[in-house]
Amino acid sequence: MFRDIAIEDMMAVREKGEMVLIDVRSPSEFNHSTIPGSLNIPLFNDEERAEIGTLYKQVSPEAAQDRGLEIVSAKLPDFIKAFKQLNREITVFCWRGGMRSKTSATVLDLMNVKVNRLQGGVRAYRKWVVDKMERMDLSKKAFILNGNTGTGKTLILRKLQKEGYPVIDLEQMANHRGSIFGQIGLNPHNQKTFDSLLVERLEQLQDSSYVLFEGESKRIGKAVLPQALYDMKEKGTQIFIELPMEERVQQILDDYSPWEYKSECMEAFRKIKSRIHTPIATQIEECLHSEEFSLAVRLLLEYYYDPRYKFTADQYPESQKVMLHVQHVDEAVEQIKKLIGQSVKSGHKMASI
Structure with missing residues (x-):
């Protein structure tokens, strides 16, 4: 089973150069703001994310989940292959440690790819930055x-x-x-x-x-x-x-x-x-x-x-x-x-x- 990791622990390990961070959000989210040094292996591209978001709001959460599963299933081989090419400890994250990072970590774990999930995602990292700035x-x-x-x-x-x-x-x-x-x-x-x-x-x-x-x-x-x-x-x-x-x-x-x-x-x-x-x-x-x-x-x-x-x-x-x-x-x-x-x-x- 994948392991949840806190911001402080993640920063300590990454400082030693032993961890690669993977942002599984869409490219536009990644380009706007991410954790410095991270790579982007998106679970959904921008168009897919917009489509799922529209289904969630206008139809139902279940419809959005079904469409999400359909999209992910088609791209799983390439998604997993991208992670298997990495040769360091892996930590995945999304905006707040929600479904996208959980889904990614679960699938990777099932395929014997050792992976962590960052607790709180980018939002927790941003809070860490603000706290550090103040001190x-x-x-x-x-x-x-x-x-x-x-x-x-x-x-x-x-x-x-x-x-x-x-x-x-x-x-x-x-x-x-x-x-x-x-x-x-x-x-x-x-x-x-x-x-x-x-x-x-x-x-x-x-x-x-x-x-x-x-x-x-x-x-x-x-x-x-x-x-x-x-x-x-x-x-x-x-x-x-x-x-x-x-x-x-x-x-x-x-x-x-x-x-x-x-x-x-x-x-x-x-x-x-x-x-x-x-x-x-x-x-x-x-x-x-x-x-x-x-x-x-x-x-x-x-x-x-x-x-x-x-x-x-x-x-x-x-x-x-x-x-x-x-x-x-x-x-x-x-x-x-x-x-x-x-x-x-x-x-x-x-x-x-």
Whole structure:
């Protein structure tokens, strides 16, 4: 018989990489919000779920169950085969630990596929996330990465994270780059997904004495930072990176690939066009049309992003800021590692370089 498993037990086992979570809800439900890292093996697709729901409301629960059984019976071989290909402990879940996960677990158990069912499903997981959010320990020392647009802040953080540094990658959690052009080529996450990824990362970093993250605004795409994390950012040591303009332009071109998203870039530009001096705005638009992307990026940096960023940087006192003048991203990574090492070791404020 399959085993019901509580959220806390599931999280503990999954942290060790020994469990795969399977969301058996429809694809649209899965895409809207799920437990991060889960796979989707739906018992019903979106059309089937809608049909069964209509029968339940307009005819009877029995009619819905009969139709559900008919649909499931036809797809059982492929459904079971998908689970048998997994080689880790399996836990299935639906919205609230109801019929879909129970049916899936029962059928799999009958076919000798060892499986757990998550108690309470996604709803219980969401409650776990909210509870954790309310009790997050955000009293750690924070190093906040700042710099003009194009200084490679996200790339720097990801390089540091690969080396084991306690990075909170807020843009990855939001699946958005944090600017008017930030969603180009991406599908931004909603608030529930962002919260889930943030809480799980903070859980992983609970034993770290400090964290690093980018100096984002309160909103990143569709997601809003928790006030406690925003306050942590404001109190943290502000590391400002200064990179040559040529490097910044290249970083943006590498990151955004505007030649692949020409219409999206133009649409985003038109949202800010009125905020740029008219002759410059006209020149930027012409560059986008003629695919002179390097010049378009340079003009956007000089006449739109840099002046706005200077205002933000000036809000912090000099005693809270560290300036890093570097030639490229890899140099910035090494300088930040050195600064953090000195600060964590001595407990003293870092000096500007």
